[in-house]
Amino acid sequence: MSWNWLLLLVLLITAFTQLPALLRLRSPQDTAVFCVFWLITASVTVADMAGSTAIRPMNWVYSIIKLLSF
Secondary structure (H helix, E strand, C coil): CCHHHHHHHHHHHHHHHHHHHHHHHCCHHHHHHHHHHHHHHHHHHHHHHCCCCCCCHHHHHHHHHHHHCC
């Protein structure tokens, strides 16, 4: 199993478990941020699977984590 398939599986599980909880909170800002990050990560992963030479998914995740940790 490649890392891309594993990452997509984790993304799908996260969407199915966390999105209903976010909708119950009735916070449009939190839901929007979650959806934007989820869509960016999913699209980069699918682009990498298609052979795109753009940024790799794990590099994208690492760069976000590095920006958030002070």
